Amino acid sequence: MKNSTMPNQEPNAIERKAGQIKKTSESFEERIGEKALEELYAEKKEALEKRELLLEKEKLVREKLKEEVMKIRLSFKLKEEAKLKAKQIKNLDTKERLRYLLVLAEKQGVAFAVKIARNMKDAYALDLFHDILARDNLYKKFPK
Secondary structure (H helix, E strand, O other), rough: OOOOOOOOOOOOHHHHHHHHHHHHHHHHHHHHHHHHHHHHHHHHHHHHHHHHHHHHHHHHHHHHHHHHHHHHHHHHHHHHHHHHHHHHHHEEEEEEEEHHHHHHHHHHHHHHHHHHHHHHHOOHHHHHHHHHHHHHHHHOOOOO
């Protein structure tokens, strides 16, 4: 006896058709699942890359901050050293002081030498030192 719902098809043909539909729907579900999985993977990968980028930026900021802290500490030490050197050369004549300041500018930088000149509390020597540095842009040849 034939199935009343599907008149001209045999039960095996119906089962085969149902199997094909099931396979098609399974492969559709697999494709949907794969697509969702790929999208999820892409989202997670992007989030991870963003996080790594943020961590790298944070690391760079931390390093810059450490450098700035070291500069502050160093600048305090340099201020103290500048005061000490200013006292040491205070008894030299102006010409010798200027030579000493130029040597220091060459070795330790213009800013350090200027600090020493200011700490000497000798406006004339400071003015001469400034003139020497400004002449022919000599200050550009020394480290800052």
